[in-house]
Amino acid sequence: MKKSVSLKDIANQLGVSTSLVSYVLNGHAKKKRVSDGIAKKIFSTAERLNYRPNQIAKSLKTKKTQTIGLIVQEIHYRYTTGITRAIETQAKKSHYTVIIGNSHEDLSTLKELIHVLINRQVDGLIIVAAENAEAEIEYIKKQEIPFVLIDRNFPSVETNFIGIDNFRIAYQAVQYLLARKYKNIAFINYNTSFFHLQERNRGYNQALKDAGLPVKRSLHKEIRKKHYEQDVNKAMAELTSGKPACDAIFFATDTLAVSGLRNLIQRKIKIPKDISVLSFDESDAFALSECPITYFRQPLEAIGAAAVNLLFEVMNGKGECQQVYLESTLVKGRSCGEPE
Incomplete structure (x- = not known):
């Protein structure tokens, strides 16, 4: 079996420290003020050596899986595709992967997905809840899993929420x-x-x-x-x-x-x-x-981005529960007798 390439192998090839290679490959080059030239060399060397990060070891060290669970109602809905795209784009900026589950507006399926994603040890959840899902949302709260509801919320359950008025x-x-x-x-x-x-x-x-x-x-x-x-x-x-x-x-x-x-x-x-x-x-x-x-x-893109940002705040233990309501826009056609 071929030996896997390590960060140390890349560092030895370039004559730099292992920690510098780690900073760059984990997306912290700018934060650590690594020059673009050095960063480019590290990425190209990692690609040439066919480097693959050990996600299991990384997760054990950081206690994070760099994954977000997203539960939607119906993946083919226009609303869902727009929101999902926005969430994936925003999560990717922080090197997070989104795992998507489709509840089909079914309460038992929603409950099953919640358990599956928690068992997959996602770092947080973004949920478009099914009808009468108060008990399921309370369960997530008791498990102390960071989560944000979008589109639908429940007045009887205090939660973080992004949506419209x-x-x-x-x-x-x-x-x-x-x-x-x-x-x-x-x-x-x-x-x-x-x-x-x-x-x-x-x-x-x-x-x-x-x-x-x-x-x-x-x-x-x-x-x-x-x-x-x-x-x-x-x-x-x-x-x-x-x-x-x-x-x-x-x-x-x-x-x-x-x-x-x-x-x-x-x-x-x-x-x-x-x-x-x-x-x-x-x-x-x-x-x-x-x-x-x-x-x-x-505002689908804004809702998706705001949901990810709020989830990261919750994951980092910041602030109280927030309910954020974004503005919708009236798009005028001619179906209400508007002039051409």
Whole structure:
């Protein structure tokens, strides 16, 4: 069996100290003020000798595995791919690798992933939690594993959290429609206990109340997640045939918006001539609509980077629990009657 190349072998080749080689290969060249020329020679020599770091020995010495566990809801979601990319990019800057698990919005799968990642001895966790996952989050706290929640949090459990102000954005969405003279504004959301989606309900209701308008149950449609296509079709039929029919629909998620748009296209209902549409989030499928859709864009890159930075703070024992809310941006199309 071929003998593995050590840091000492590289140091002997170049006539430098083993500690200098270690600093450079571990990404601390600038911190230790190693010249670019020396650093380049160390990297090229390590590559020529086919040096491979002994991660097990390194982990035993530092008591760190240089890994972060990331649990997401569905890897194919646009939100998830954007967040994951941002987290990996930010983690890589500190020489961390991200191990990704997909819960499929299933509580038992989330619980299993948490145990797997803890047993893999990840240094910390970033989690998009499943519905009713309070007990699982409490378990992580008891294990004293550093973690940060993103997108979804639980008011009953004190945690570090990075996300957006769902109440405020929903409130602003309704205000935007009201400013464009829409009065019968419908809202389509999931029937769920998720706090972030409940906050969108609250924002919709409060904006109408503050405008002196009634909150009509007939205009607020709750969709079953497992039957969302069927329920959205039913809701769209009711909303567009009522007397008076609604003049604008605010969708609580991009998935619901895409389903609603598909229904309108199939029924040849024109946007915004016949009805206006506003989405809480964006989707690549919006490109299929003849009318550019107006939506609120979440700051995915900023959320991902902030989650990693906050996790590193927690891992280093800094500060109290933090809940950080980042700004979303209204991207104006023409689906709310905006001028071309």
